[in-house]
Amino acid sequence: MDQKKRRVVVVGGVAAGMKVASRLRRLDPEVEITVIERGSQVSYGACALPYYIEGLFEDLDEVRQTPAGVVRDETFFRKVKGFDVRASTEALNVARKARILRVRDLQTGEEENLAYDVLVLATGNRPILPSIPGIDLAGVHALKSPEDAGYLMDLSRTARTAVIVGGGLIGLEMAEALAKRGIAVTLVEMKDQILASALDFGMAALVHRELRKNGVNLRLGEGVQAIEGEEGRVSRVLTTGGSYAADMVVMAIGVRPEVTLARDAGLEIGPTGAIAVDAGLRTSDPSIYAAGDCAESTDLLTGKKVYVPLGSTANKHGRVVADNICGRNETFAGILGSLIVKVFDLNVARTGLSEEDARLVGLDPVTLLAPSPDRAHIYPGAKPIVIKLVADRASRRILGAQIVGPGNVDKRIDTLVAALTLGATVDQVAAFDLAYAPPFASAMDPLITAANALRNKLDGIGISLDPAEVMELLEGEEDFVFLDVRSPAEYSEVRIPGSTLLPLGMLRQRLAELPRDRRIVAFCKLSLRGYEAQRILQGAGFDRVCFMEGGILGWPYLLESGPVVSAAAGAA
Structure with a gap:
């Protein structure tokens, strides 16, 4: 040598x-x-292992x-x-x-x-494995290596019930993988939401809805206390909130x-x-x-x-x-915490700082929730996405973003990664010369629409509340008008409890029916019409009016559906 x-x-x-x-x-x-x-x-490629267990490819x-x-x-x-x-x-x-x-x-x-x-x-x-009774039982396993994937695949072939501990990326991917194999899945998360370090609660709640829609028994705010077994093999998981049958347990509470x-x-x-x-x-x-x-x-x-x-x-x-x-004097500038994950029919992505993160480092964040179809609505296959932007109030610099929806989110989050990396303001993002054709986007891309809506909010033109703030009003003592400005057909199909219908096309003719001494919060499916309603009402002299960001698509709480007896506006 x-x-x-x-x-x-x-x-x-x-x-x-x-x-x-x-x-x-x-x-x-x-x-x-x-x-x-x-x-x-x-x-x-360890990131592909859940998809092997799901059955998307056969050869490990x-x-x-x-x-x-x-x-x-x-x-x-x-x-x-x-x-x-x-x-x-x-x-x-x-x-x-x-x-x-x-x-x-x-x-x-x-x-x-x-x-x-x-x-x-x-x-x-290395995966975090808590020191709890039963952690060493057969059938309790983490997912890190191909050997782990092979073991979990073998378990999934005969399992009828599975408990996944942890609502992070691996937990979510494994929930989908096992559910699609016909296994009854319970997902246990100690915190009150999944992806707690990545998403704000309202965006995470949209993912909660998707999990439950696909049959996952989502147990939030529950910590695992013990794992029980019979003859050395797992049979049940005990938490602070319940007891769940388990032929297999996937430990996915994180890594160190x-x-x-x-x-x-x-x-x-x-x-x-x-x-x-x-x-x-x-x-x-x-x-x-x-x-x-x-x-x-x-x-x-x-x-x-x-x-x-x-x-x-x-x-x-x-x-x-x-x-x-090799002496090339290279540096690694850093990261933005960008991530993306597929959860059944939802695509979930985030980058940069959340609203809370920004406050913790001494910034004054302003946020905006904006749903849009991912391409021209007339083009077949258009699907909605909900974009949440975070910007600094003083500098107007983009600080972070979260995007959730069945539509295309990856190119939008990657565009925002570039914007954050280069220190772009919301005004600069709104002016990006993004590619346009109906199969790929609308003439005003959802990202441009979201940036313009945030500019309106920063400039005092758009006055809004997010869904969490509206829910506080609904649960509080203030008597306000929660005004749905969609069409009667849309209202009959799905609506927010406690809302009153007054279609936007009738608003100017029925202004006299609305109280001027109470707050009015307008919304629609995406809240573009809600914003229009705010501007109409302000132009008519109403001074306690705003719109709800996100509309029906961004509402993470209970929705009603089916025909209603009356859809007329109330002026009480």
């Missing part, structure tokens, strides 16, 4: 680690690269294949990529002064020392960064619990880098350290590390 060659050892052979090694080899054909992976498989090996169908195993990386991969090999400890990593072959038990010039820690994460190796080596651990790194992803030891789910990132908007484990971030981390090993 040529001792003059630089030796790079990578611990972790999934997303970040394999990106480091592959990019490094392309940049430097001479460097000696060794990848150590504790698991039996490397370079797999597809999660570690190239687009051409070649399995990415040790032989592939040695022959095609030109570096050494050792699966089923555990990293035991790091001797930093000597620059030696001690490893153990898990199949033979043999140990050896690997010398390095540069060490990369891409040790990933795997930092044992780093901590034992004396490396700095950051405030998030992940490995502390600088902008170039170097640890407190300049010869050691950290990347992927074991490392911290920086929030682009607040500058604070955050831990958001995602495969997309891991791959970007890996590229930055490889570049810096």
Whole structure:
């Protein structure tokens, strides 16, 4: 072996680690690269595992294949990529002064020392498994690796009931996967909503409705206390709110960064619990880098350290590390917490700060809820989406967004990611020259419509309340007029309890029926007509009038349906 060659050892052979090694080899054909992976498989796409369990593809090996169908195993990386991969090999400890990593072959038990010039820690994460009775029963499992997916798939073939613990991304994807296999699914979430760190309650409530519509027994605000079993196999889950039969249990309450190796080596651990790194992803030891789910990132908007484990971030981390090993002085700017998930017929996406997040960092956020069809309504297949924008009142800079609906949300959230990254204002977003044709969007794209509505709110032209604020009025003591300005046919089909119908086309002729001494809150399906009603009423001298953002589509609470006896406006 040529001792003059630089030796790079990578611990972790999934997303970040394999990106480091592959990019490094392309940049430097001479460097000696060794990848150590504790698991039996490397370079797999873990995010696809719930879809395998759902049955969308049959061969589990597809999660570690190239687009051409070649399995990415040790032989592939040695022959095609030109570096050494050792699966089923555990990293035991790091001797930093000597620059030696001690490893153990898990199949033979043999140990050896690997010398390095540069060490990369891409040790990933580990699922959180609470210390509760029954956690070790057969049939109770987390989902992280292909082996986990194979085990859960085997369980799903005979299971009739399943309990999923946790309402995060994996929990939601597994709820759909198992429900579509004909299994009765109960989803238990300790908090009062799913995706609590990602969505505001009103947007999450739209997802709650979708889960329940598809037969998921959604149990919010319940903590798991114990798991019961018979003859060593799970049979029931006990929570603070009930008891639920379970032939299988999926633990999906989150993950923690795997930092044992780093901590034992004396490396700095950051405030998030992940490995502390600088902008170039170097640890407190300049010869050691950290990347992927074991490392911290920086929030682009607040500058604070955050831990958001995602495969997309891991791959970007890996590229930055490889570049810096080769002296290219690359930095990783940070993240916005962007994510997207499919929940039955809903698409759910978010990026940036929520309204609460913005307040916590000292900003003055203004929000706007705007539903729209995802393409021209006359084009077949148009579906609604609900966009929630968050902007800073003083600077008008976009701070964040959440989008939920059966329509196309991904291109809108990605456009907003670009806007946030570049510091765009709501006025600039409203002027974006977005592509238009009826199969793809309306002439005023939903994103443009939402931005303009938020501009109206910031400028005092649009005066609005969000659904939560309206619900507070309905539950409070104030006597106000909740004015539905849709058509009688729409009202007969579905309506909000406590609302009064007065179609927009009749509003100007029936102004005398409305009280001038009470608040009037107007709305419609999308609240475009609600906004029109606000402007008409203000023009007629009504000074206590606003519209409800989101309309029927954005209303996360109870709806009534079916014919009504009378749909006439009341002027009480």
